Amino acid sequence: MKSHAIEISDLTFSYEAQGFELNIPQLSIAEGKHVAIVGPSGCGKTTLAYLISGIHVPSGGNVDIGRDSITRMTDGQRRDFRISNIGFIFQEFELLEYLRVEENIILPYLLNASLELDKAVYERARSLAESVGLGDKLHRYSGELSQGEKQRLAICRALITDPCIIMADEPTGNLDDGNTDTIMDLIRNQARRSDATFVMITHERHLLDRFDDVVDLAKNGGRNSG
């Protein structure tokens, strides 16, 4: 399997209009590790996740995943890399209400022609849905699901490409305690099963003991000059 350790050096990024600046001199996340990124609101947790994923392009420094340098890729290369290697779980689920559960899971395949959409993908989608308890809801619209089910669906979508890195942006932020535990176990188990690196942004301190490492951006990261 290709190496997927995350190496960040001298990373800078800023939102000039908002007077926000993020500086990460050095950050290493070893392959297969489960890491939490914490910090107060506005310190740049989500921005860091976007920079690692290649959604944002840094103004300086490097982000390397294994041997690939995200910062040296073209836009197209970054997109293809992201969709193939990074599964992103968003805080607000970001499901498409007009698609059924099964279609939401395979959405990365529908959006990017570089991924081959074959029968095996549908089987994998079904298998993922069953593993998170959505096996009997494949043909429902996402709007018909409960909050917990929506988050589980979002997890399936993030995992469908079998990514080597799972990024989760406060995936339990909208869930109650019971659902939070379920979702956390689910993601961690899935990550372990595929030996993926799991990076999760959270402000829920009680979850931190479940991670191998914790990066606190309040100590070394973003600051708001405004």
Add this chain to the structure above:
Amino acid sequence: MTRLLLLTWRYMAFNKIKSSILIVCLTVTLFLPIAVHVMIGHYERDLTSRAESTPLIVGAKGNRYDLVLKSLYFAAKNPESITMGEASAIAESGRAMAIPLHISFAARGKPIVGTSLDYFEFRGLEVAAGTLPLQLGDTVLGHEVATELNLGTGDVILTDQTSLYNIGAVYPLKMHITGVLAPSGTPDDHAVFVDIKTAWVVEGIGHGHTDLTKTEDAGIILQKKENEVVGNAAMEEYTEITADNIASFHFHGDLSGFPVTSILVIPNSEKSATVLKGRYSVSPSEQMLVPALIIEELMGIVFQVERFFNASFVLICLTTLLFVVLVVMLSLRIRKREMETMFRIGCSRSTVFSLQIAELGIVFLISLVAAACLAGLLVWFAPQLVNVM
């Protein structure tokens, strides 16, 4: 591409109302100019073909359009009458065949056309059942009249009362249907045909009543002279022409002075036509018209209206375009977050743009197909629609 189309289709199917409104707007915008063009085209062909098959029309001086439309289509205002003597004069000149038309009354809302047997031969009309109007009171229905009123040979039809409040007005005449015409796809399908003398009876110029010279009922005699018997109001006037009373029907006065709406003139030759036109050009009370020229004039007005419509279609198209742009802009705003999610997952901006284009493309394609289907239906039904209109 298939994947994009699937996503687009799912979005459209989920947002049925929005998609339907867009499709209906575009369909109507595409269909309207086609509809007007098709209908005017059919209308023109319909008007022109009948006009071109009618060489000349003679009628009272006045509105030329009313005279031609009344004589060809049995529609429009009643023009002033001329006399039957004009028809006789034309026929006696040996230069043309003259077919009188009396089109002033209606039976169950359908125009009654009083004419001669020559009319049926001239228009190529044949009966599908029964016979042509051979004697007084015989009535032949146009195909559509028979179908619409569910009448046939052996049935009767009443003429419409001309005035409800005039007690001196002529009573409606019960007419016996002796034939039904085969469909011709012309205004003849929508008319009720009688002999011109029957039309005069309907008008009250001719009538039938008890023979006062033979009656034994003294109560209906008002005055009895040597050569004349005058009946009073109790005298029975027939409102139905039957085999028993047909002989009693008669006309007071000279037939040549009786009214006709117009005369269809079929000249023997161009020279005859020219001579007749010359004769009527100096007539103080009658005019001779070439229907094809009048219809051409009329179509000129219709085409002007069509040009006006076309100009307004440009505005309609512009409005629809602005509406579509507005919907797309609002849609983009509503879907901004969804688009951003797609991008964050790994979709290119161009793919996101393609989704919008695909949606518009599908909407346009469906609208185009719907407009084409409607246009097809319109072309199919246009002849009937033109007749109905």
